[in-house]
Amino acid sequence: MSLPIFLxxxxxxxxxxxxxxxxxxxxxxxxxxxxxxxDMPLTAAFGIMVIIAYxxxxxMAPVLAPFAEREVVGAQFQPWGGAHPLGTDRLGRDxxxxxxxxxRNTVGIAFATTVLAFVVGAILGIWAALRGGWLxxxxxxxxxxxxxxxxxxxxxxxxxxxxxxxxxxxxxxxAVDATRVYRISRxxxxxIVVMDYIEAARLRGEGTWYLIRREILPNALAxxxxxxxxxxxxxxxxxSSLSFLGxxxxxxxxxxxxxxxxxxxxxxxxxxxxxxxxxxxxxLTVAVNFVVDWQLHRASGLKE
Amino acid sequence: xxxxxxxxxxxLALGALTLIVVSIVIFSATELLPGDLASAILGQSATxxxxxxxxxxxxxxxxxxxxxxAWLTGALQGDFGVSLATRRPIxxxxxxxxxxxxxxxxxxxxxxxxxxxxxxxxxxxWRNSIFDRVANAGALSAISFPEFFIAYILVLxxxxxxxxxxxxxxxxxxxxxxxxxxSFLPALTLTLVVTAHMMRMxxxxxxNLMAQPYIEMARLKGASPLRIVLRHALPNALAxxxxxxxLNLAYLITGVVVVEVVFVYxxxxxxxxxxxxxxxxxxVQAIALIFASAYVLLNLTxxxxxxLTNPRxxxxx
Numbered sequence: 001m002s003l004p005i006f007l008x009x010x011x012x013x014x015x016x017x018x019x020x021x022x023x024x025x026x027x028x029x030x031x032x033x034x035x036x037x038x039d040m041p042l043t044a045a046f047g048i049m050v051i052i053a054y055x056x057x058x059x060m061a062p063v064l065a066p067f068a069e070r071e072v073v074g075a076q077f078q079p080w081g082g083a084h085p086l087g088t089d090r091l092g093r094d095x096x097x098x099x100x101x102x103x104r105n106t107v108g109i110a111f112a113t114t115v116l117a118f119v120v121g122a123i124l125g126i127w128a129a130l131r132g133g134w135l136x137x138x139x140x141x142x143x144x145x146x147x148x149x150x151x152x153x154x155x156x157x158x159x160x161x162x163x164x165x166x167x168x169x170x171x172x173x174x175a176v177d178a179t180r181v182y183r184i185s186r187x188x189x190x191x192i193v194v195m196d197y198i199e200a201a202r203l204r205g206e207g208t209w210y211l212i213r214r215e216i217l218p219n220a221l222a223x224x225x226x227x228x229x230x231x232x233x234x235x236x237x238x239x240s241s242l243s244f245l246g247x248x249x250x251x252x253x254x255x256x257x258x259x260x261x262x263x264x265x266x267x268x269x270x271x272x273x274x275x276x277x278x279x280x281x282x283x284l285t286v287a288v289n290f291v292v293d294w295q296l297h298r299a300s301g302l303k304e
Numbered sequence: 305x306x307x308x309x310x311x312x313x314x315x316l317a318l319g320a321l322t323l324i325v326v327s328i329v330i331f332s333a334t335e336l337l338p339g340d341l342a343s344a345i346l347g348q349s350a351t352x353x354x355x356x357x358x359x360x361x362x363x364x365x366x367x368x369x370x371x372x373x374a375w376l377t378g379a380l381q382g383d384f385g386v387s388l389a390t391r392r393p394i395x396x397x398x399x400x401x402x403x404x405x406x407x408x409x410x411x412x413x414x415x416x417x418x419x420x421x422x423x424x425x426x427x428x429x430w431r432n433s434i435f436d437r438v439a440n441a442g443a444l445s446a447i448s449f450p451e452f453f454i455a456y457i458l459v460l461x462x463x464x465x466x467x468x469x470x471x472x473x474x475x476x477x478x479x480x481x482x483x484x485x486x487s488f489l490p491a492l493t494l495t496l497v498v499t500a501h502m503m504r505m506x507x508x509x510x511x512n513l514m515a516q517p518y519i520e521m522a523r524l525k526g527a528s529p530l531r532i533v534l535r536h537a538l539p540n541a542l543a544x545x546x547x548x549x550x551l552n553l554a555y556l557i558t559g560v561v562v563v564e565v566v567f568v569y570x571x572x573x574x575x576x577x578x579x580x581x582x583x584x585x586x587x588v589q590a591i592a593l594i595f596a597s598a599y600v601l602l603n604l605t606x607x608x609x610x611x612l613t614n615p616r617x618x619x620x621x
Contacts, residue, residue, distance in 0.1 A: 285448035
């Protein structure tokens with residue numbers, strides 16, 4: 001089957017699925033949410049559907065996978081079919097099982113990194129906006145200096161120094177991305193700290209932590225949630241790229257980026273197996289982007 | 305005219321300051337090394353005598369500001385010191401590759417910028433049409449794809465059929481048309497990645513302006529939609545569009561790293577990845593400095609250019 005035909009079939013199929021999913025969702029959900037579900041564009045329905053599927057696969061990996069993550073179960077580079085629906089990899093491990101475990105490892109590590117970047121970046125950003133003065137100046141100029149270096153280049157520099165392991169990978173990427181989160185949350189919070197209710201809370205004698213947690217965060221949630229989605233995509237793509245380059249998550253751990261790297265030689269023989277992990281990465285980022293796009297559109301529409 | 309010169313001088317000074325800060329950040333990276341450079345090079349084989357000898361040789365006994373100054377002035381004259389892994393001068397390793405990487409980035413830019421502008425203007429012109437929706441969804445997808453995914457699809461599609469080579473072997477004697485032909489797939493990959501973003505921003509910038517009263521006026525006096533977009537909206541949208549173009553050219557700098565590895569393209573990105581794996585901090589620092597400077601300079605150029613297209617921005621201070 002040639003590539004264009006496959007693509008068209010894939011698009012039609014996924015839109016049909018999304019349509020059914022949206023119809024089902026607006027049937028099941030209680031009325032207030034059902035309206036939202038009914039009015040969402042097909043792309044967003046598709047996105048939500050894919051995200052749910054990924055979370056399901058990641059959580060249920062040991063049940064769904066026919067073989068263990070690191071077990072050598074056959075000859076190298078077996079073709080598709082038989083006991084191994086997607087063949088075997090460079091060392092004779094089951095491709096399908098590794099793809100399924102990859103959902104857990106790759107997505108899990110990217111998610112943990114994003115959460116870490118967000119906790120650090122958002123708290124520092126809001127704190128800087130709240131306190132202002134020299135603290136704000138020092139933090140902001142420091143972040144400006146770090147942001148003047150392209151993020152992948154800076155990550156590579158840090159990985160050279162601290163070495164490449166999963167832990168340093170998470171810490172380095174989280175640190176680099178926290179600067180971006182800081183920038184956004186500071187500017188969002190700056191619009192909020194001038195409000196009267198913040199003044200009122202300050203006069204009541206509330207502490208900084210209370211102000212961040214109870215007064216600012218709830219009001220900054222909508223833009224921050226959208227930013228979380230976008231940031232997750234960036235982190236996910238960065239980690240996958242680094243793993244692809246051999247500098248991120250390393251074998252034997254099943255990871256989509258390094259699986260592409262490991263099996264890339266198959267491409268030259270016209271075998272599409274290495275595209276599967278790459279496609280799995282692409283599909284999830286597209287899905288998250290579709291949902292974020294819809295959310296941003298909704299947020300801007302409601303404001304007008 | 306005078307105000308313009310002052311503005312440019314101000315931006316240049318700010319750019320120079322940014323470059324100095326960036327170089328300090330990159331230099332301080334070695335200060336974060338557990339132990340120091342000498343023990344990093346010698347590793348397990350270090351004895352107190354060899355360590356002391358190497359420290360003296362590398363000038364590690366000087367205080368950090370002195371070493372920074374030596375490193376920076378050396379780099380400005382094209383002397384980046386020697387590689388820790390191969391002990392060859394870094395300048396020799398970089399020289400050829402820098403040209404190759406610049407060639408690839410310019411090639412991709414030459415394809416991507418006109419394509420993105422045309423697609424963006426058309427999408428704005430036919431807003432909410434099928435074309436607009438397909439272009440938008442396509443662009444959003446292309447932004448979300450990892451570079452290696454696009455690269456391997458192109459390899460499977462265009463290199464398997466034998467139209468283009470999937471590996472790039474450049475020698476100093478390769479002729480220019482051959483170079484264009486051999487680097488077509490990496491350039492196309494980069495083009496697809498950056499076009500999407502530029503197109504979306506161009507469309508957004510023009511659509512933003514279409515709600516302005518003077519566009520309404522142009523429409524009422526009977527100007528054609530194409531003329532409205534090209535003559536009335538585009539000149540005013542130039543500032544944001546220039547910014548987006550610069551941002552994406554800067555993005556090419558990072559995109560180049562992955563694409564070079566996929567196509568075995570002999571450029572700086574590949575050298576950087578190899579050096580990170582070998583933990584050759586001297587080479588990584590040199591390349592990081594080059595990439596970061598290019599990034600800062602591009603942003604600076606965009607800032608100056610977009611201010612020039614829109615005199616109102618000068619008042620911004």
